[in-house]
Structure formats: structure tokens, C-alpha cells
Amino acid sequence: MNGCATPSRSPEPTATAAGAGDSQVRAMLADVSPQRAKAVVESLVSFGTRHTLSDTESDTRGIGAARRWILAEFEKISMLSGRSGAEAMKVYFDEHTYGPDRRRVPVETQIVNVVAELPGSMPAARDRRYYVIGHYDSRASEALDAQSDAPGANDDASGVAVVMELARVMSQRRYDSTIVFMATAGEEQGLLGARLHATKAREAGSDIRAVLSNDIVGDPKGPSGNVYDRQIRVFSEALPRTLEATQLAQIRRLGMENDSPSRQLARYVAETARQFGLTVQPMLVNRTDRFLRGGDHTSFNEAGFPAVRFTIVEENYDRQHQDVREERGVRYGDLPEFVDAEYLAGVTRVNGAALACLANAPSAPANARIVTANLGNDTLLRWDAAPEPDVAGYEVVWRLTTEHEWTQSRDAGTATEMNLSLNKDNYFFGVLAYDHEGYRSPVTFCTDAPQ
Ligand SMILES: [Zn+2]
Incomplete structure (x- = not known):
């Protein structure tokens, strides 16, 4: 046995604890507002349905009104940030014409992601991009039902609330690298908005280093009655789908099947949450996603980018993908009253801490x-x-x-x-x-x- 082992490094990082960055991140996290995050959920629910095939003309109902509202909010955030010139936020619709397919999009449809980009302040780091995303589309019991109310409060107005609240508090500050806040569409119709965006990014050679996807992050109370308001699950893939045979052989030879870039990202998220002593802490799950379910992080994984998924610990299936109704005393539907503002803010801070550190840190060393x-x-x-x-x-x-x-x-x-x-x-x-x-x-x- 040698004498080289150093003590365990948790909870404080060893090399550089308490740098100036620590207090900068804490100040940003303190600005996260539970009330504002919950208000985003309520505003999105007020559009009745945000089904990808729903009305795009009305100003009060349907996915068109919802995305114009998100865009307008991003523009307000951009204006209040006081940033200008090369540092100004870029707010835009990322539009794709899609379909018909043989699955959940029977007619040609505009799939529109709403994006706000915060350009990095350091020339050597600006091309690195870090994403936080949530999907703003919703669905009722039937996948193609574009008419019925589909409040989608937890799934996934909660994820969009994380994205928008972070855009608001982070745009007040400077980061070395570029941070992208994105509300995706078409998730419920087959992860479409994220896939179309990720594919285009890969073709453009975009340097996406991390994607934090928030999907169902507002209700800590499980149907068992247990309340998990101090945990959030973080799912990460083991083996990237884009691997070549030689890379797979290397993974097999070195035993590195638990060390994909997405899994390093998951560890990073967990370590940052510990470092800042956040009330909500990640529960890492070494799986791509839950059984019988999918999410937008997978579209980025498939395009070769590191991406993880945040989701509550115990899901209530009576409140997901369900028409709003009452049957034999059971209430069905994804309603805003089941979103806990404090918990939602807690999850927002887990994302914010990781994003701020990722975007201000140097690149991970190459060729290690x-x-x-x-x-x-x-x-x-x-x-x-x-x-x-x-x-x-x-x-x-x-x-x-x-x-x-x-x-x-x-x-x-x-x-x-x-x-x-x-x-x-x-x-x-x-x-x-x-x-x-x-x-x-x-x-x-x-x-x-x-x-
Ligand atoms: Zn979802």
C-alpha cells in the first residue's frame, strides 16, 4: 500500500475552494424566485392546450399563442438584461417544417422551438455551448387530440419554467461560454423539436458540451403519499449511440462503460449541487430514461452530444397525458395546483449551479x-x-x-x-x-x- 491517497474530496472541492466564482454563483442562485417560476407554469396552462397540432392563429389558446408568449418573455428578459452589441441575447424561433409522418404528425406541421442565447464573454470559450431545455408542448389522453384541454403543468410547463427563470437571473451576469435557453416543441409527438435542432447543430459542427433537459420537475409528491422534495432524478446514458466499433472496443478493454461524457456530466451536476449545499440534490440514475417513456435529452444524445434528464422521483400517472376529469373520486389531469413553487425553484437552482460553473470553467482537458x-x-x-x-x-x-x-x-x-x-x-x-x-x-x- 502506498501513502498517496488523499482524503475524500466531498463535500468541498480540494484545489480551489471558495474562489470568487463561488460567491458569484451563490448570488445568482439567490435571485431564483419560486413565485416567478410558478407564474410561468400558470401562464402556460392558461393557453388551454399546447398540443403541437393545436391552433396557431388564436392569441389566447393553442400552441401558437403559447410560443409567442414565451418569445415575448425572452425579449423582455433580453431588454432588462442591459446587454448590447455582441453580448446581447439572441431571441428567436427555431422553425422546422415537418411531416406528415406515420406516427403522431398526420399533416405537415411547423415545429417551432423558442430560443434565447446568452453569448459568452470570452473569445476562447464563446463557441462552447451549454443548453438548458424544457418542452412547452402538451397532450391530453389521446396523442392526436389537439382540441381538449391539456394543461401540461408538470409535463412540461415546469421544465419551461426552469428555462425561463434561469434566462432571467443568468442574463444579468457574464459567462465565458454561451448558454442557450430553449423551450422545445413536438416532444409529445416524438421528441421532434429537440431532434430537429440537435441534427441541425451536428451538421453545423456546433460545439454543444452539455444539455440539461428538464421534463416533469414540479411535483415532489408521489402517489404513494411520499414527498421527495429534496431530490431530483438525473438520468444519463452509458454508451453513446454514435460510437464506432473501435471506440466500443476501447470501452470494453478499459472498463469505461460507466464513464460516458453524459455520465461525467451527471456526476458534475451532483458535485455542484453538493458544493453549493442546495436543498434539492440529484439522485443519479444510470439509465437513459424511465421505462416506456422518452425525452428530449435522447435526441441530443443521438446526435452525439452529452445530455441528461431531470425528473421528479415518483411520478403520478393519473396526472400525465390525461384528460382533465374526475372518475370515481379520482382526479385526473396535469394541473398547476400540483406544482410546488419552492421545489420547482430548488430544481432550477440545481440546473443554475451546474450551468454557471460549466459556462465559466475552462474546457475539460483533452487527450487525458x-x-x-x-x-x-x-x-x-x-x-x-x-x-x-x-x-x-x-x-x-x-x-x-x-x-x-x-x-x-x-x-x-x-x-x-x-x-x-x-x-x-x-x-x-x-x-x-x-x-x-x-x-x-x-x-x-x-x-x-x-x-
Ligand atoms: Zn414531458
Whole structure:
């Protein structure tokens, strides 16, 4: 046994605790308002239905009125942000003509995502994009019923409330990288808005580093009567669908099936929530999604981007995809009275903390590797320097191969290699970069290379 192990790194990060970034993020999180988030839910419900095939002409009912309202709110937020020129928020409809398909869109339909982009302030980081999304479309019992009321309060006005409240509080501040706030359409008709957006982004070579998808995040009370108001599930995929055969072979050889970029993102979300001592904490689920259900994060995963899904712990199926009615004393329907404002604000802060840290931190180091030129009982790690000018150093993290989260760490300073008296066979290793304000990047998992 060697003497190199450092104490467990939770709950405070070791290398750069209490940097200036810490208080900046706390101030932003303190601005999140439960009342305003809940008011977004109520406003969206007031459009009666937001079914993707519903009325687009009316100003008071249907998906057209709903998206024009979201756009107008984003424009107000943009105006109040006081940002101008290259730093001004970009607010727009991301429109796609789609269908008919043989599934849930029988006629040609405009699928319209509503987007607000907050451009990054650092030229070297501006092209990196971090998304927070929720879907604003809703549905009733029948998937093609565009007429009946479909309040969609939890599913997913709650997710759009997270997006809009973060747009409001985050637009008041500066971030190195670009943050994208997006309300998607067509989720209930087959994850369409997110898929059309993600496919276009991939074709354009867009550098999307993380997507936080919020879908059903407002009601902490399960049908069992249990209240889970201190937890939010975070789902992440294990193996990206876009992998080539050689990449799969590497994953098999190195045992890195639990270390996809999406899973590093999930760990990052959990660690940030701990660091800021948030009231709602992530419950990580090592699955792409729940049984018999899907979500917009999958569309981004399929396009090759890291993405995770936030969802309440115990779902109430009487209140999802149900016509509003009462039968034998049971109330059905996704109504705003079942959205808990404080809990919704708590989930908003989990997203906000992760987004602010991701967007201000340097890039995760590229080419992180265990040097395996020779047999040996120690571990030599190397990585490439991160490109941002404000990088202050790097931190090596490791864990036993049976552990889920990174448990040990050591500061490397500005070096881009480290030798540890640890047997490389017995641990997983990773590297992260941090800046002068204490913002830390996600972890890059160390693969292997001869040098
Ligand atoms: Zn949903």
C-alpha cells in the first residue's frame, strides 16, 4: 500500500475552494424566485392546450399563442438584461417544417422551438455551448387530440419554467461560454423539436458540451403519499449511440462503460449541487430514461452530444397525458395546483449551479491518458493544456473501479502530467481544469496511450 491517497474530496472541492466564482454563483442562485417560476407554469396552462397540432392563429389558446408568449418573455428578459452589441441575447424561433409522418404528425406541421442565447464573454470559450431545455408542448389522453384541454403543468410547463427563470437571473451576469435557453416543441409527438435542432447543430459542427433537459420537475409528491422534495432524478446514458466499433472496443478493454461524457456530466451536476449545499440534490440514475417513456435529452444524445434528464422521483400517472376529469373520486389531469413553487425553484437552482460553473470553467482537458509504455505499479498521467487564457491549473481525480463518483484528488498545479504511486490496474483516473476564480471543468476520463 502506498501513502498517496488523499482524503475524500466531498463535500468541498480540494484545489480551489471558495474562489470568487463561488460567491458569484451563490448570488445568482439567490435571485431564483419560486413565485416567478410558478407564474410561468400558470401562464402556460392558461393557453388551454399546447398540443403541437393545436391552433396557431388564436392569441389566447393553442400552441401558437403559447410560443409567442414565451418569445415575448425572452425579449423582455433580453431588454432588462442591459446587454448590447455582441453580448446581447439572441431571441428567436427555431422553425422546422415537418411531416406528415406515420406516427403522431398526420399533416405537415411547423415545429417551432423558442430560443434565447446568452453569448459568452470570452473569445476562447464563446463557441462552447451549454443548453438548458424544457418542452412547452402538451397532450391530453389521446396523442392526436389537439382540441381538449391539456394543461401540461408538470409535463412540461415546469421544465419551461426552469428555462425561463434561469434566462432571467443568468442574463444579468457574464459567462465565458454561451448558454442557450430553449423551450422545445413536438416532444409529445416524438421528441421532434429537440431532434430537429440537435441534427441541425451536428451538421453545423456546433460545439454543444452539455444539455440539461428538464421534463416533469414540479411535483415532489408521489402517489404513494411520499414527498421527495429534496431530490431530483438525473438520468444519463452509458454508451453513446454514435460510437464506432473501435471506440466500443476501447470501452470494453478499459472498463469505461460507466464513464460516458453524459455520465461525467451527471456526476458534475451532483458535485455542484453538493458544493453549493442546495436543498434539492440529484439522485443519479444510470439509465437513459424511465421505462416506456422518452425525452428530449435522447435526441441530443443521438446526435452525439452529452445530455441528461431531470425528473421528479415518483411520478403520478393519473396526472400525465390525461384528460382533465374526475372518475370515481379520482382526479385526473396535469394541473398547476400540483406544482410546488419552492421545489420547482430548488430544481432550477440545481440546473443554475451546474450551468454557471460549466459556462465559466475552462474546457475539460483533452487527450487525458494513462501512459502505458511499460509495465509498472505506478501511474503516469498526461493531458493537453486547456485553451482558455484564465486556466489556473489541473486536478487529477481517481476512484476504485467499483465506486461510482470520484472520491480522491490531487492538485497538479499548472503541470500537464502527474506520477502517482498507485497501481493503474486498480483505479479509474480523470483530469479536470480550473480557473483563477475557482470554476472547475467536468472530468475527462483517462484512456491509455504509449506516451
Ligand atoms: Zn414531458
